[in-house]
Amino acid sequence: MEKQVFVEGFKIVYEIENPSQAKTIVFIHGSGATKLTWKHQLQALLPNYTKIALDLIGHGESxxxxxxxxxxxxxxxxxxxETLGLKNLVLCGHSMGGAIVQLFSLEYPSLIDAVIIAGSGAKLKVNQDILDATLKSLNYGSQWAYCEHTKKKLIDQAESDFYQTDKMVRYNDFLACNSFDIMQKVMQIQKPALIIVGSCDKLTPMKYAQYLKDSIGQSKLIIIQNAGHMSMWEQPDDFNRAICDFLQ
Structure with a gap:
């Protein structure tokens, strides 16, 4: 069910499934993406949770x-x-969304119960070629985003999501990632954390996930086989199973 709310004076659009459950999971997409990133999670995951996927400010329909x-x-x-009055909350973020989740858990730990960090890292350096291509409306990074086994149909669906967001918003997202570095602070995360990485992820490779696992005390690392940076799209069943096992 699609809904909207005004946050900081702007209309924010979000998708919600299973409203009124006692527990809630909020899905936060990555750079330049939209709530459609989480299509396969909203429909098939956690019937005992309220599930929310939002378009971040300036993204998609927001x-x-x-x-x-x-x-x-x-x-x-x-x-x-706070606007939605959410309690008993799990945050799940992908890539830039994973960076948001990490920093949120350091800044506002009392507001959440657990975190899920997918395809992300404690530091996110963005290739200059990707920054330059974004200003030219070229999705240069997509060549690194998927496993070689991923079907073209799935890639095309994911890429159409990416282009729903203005190129300057995408560019600023990459700048946000490029300046993100909490490598000396991430060990202060006290919440239970599930870390997910695709076995073929070239944008946030295995060593990023391993650093998170080694640094966060209550953490579990799951490697999704035959998936690149977009593991929730490429191998949704395995991705969803990892989340269910972590939360149940």
Missing amino acids: KGNGYSSIKDYVEFIKSFI
Whole structure:
């Protein structure tokens, strides 16, 4: 069910399934993406949870201009959570969304119960070629985003999602990622954490996930086989099983 709410003066659009459950999981997409990132999770996952996937400010159907810092996105997510009055909360973020989740858990640990970090890292350096291509409306990074075994149909569906967001918002997202570095702080995360990485992920490779696993005390690492950076699209059944096992 699609709904909207005003956050920080902007109309924010989100998808919600299983409303009124005692527990809630909020899915946060990555750079330049939209709530469609989580299509396979909203429909098939966790019937005992309220599931919410939002278009971040400036993305997809949500209004606004987006931000160029992860900290600003953290404050936006806090406002979104408070506006909806969400409790008993798990945050799940992919890539830039994973950075948002990490910093949120450091800044506002009392607001969440657990975190899921997919295809992300404690530091996210963005290739200059990707930054340059984004300004030219070229999705240069897509050549690294998927496993070689991933079907073209799935890639085309995911890429159409990416182009629903303005190129300057995408560019600022990449700037936000490029300046993100909590490698000396991530070990302060006290919440239970599930870390997910695709076995073929070239954008946030295995060593990023392993650093998170080694640094966060209550953490579990799951490697999704035959998946690249978009493991929730490429291998949704395995991705969903990892989340269910973690939360149940």
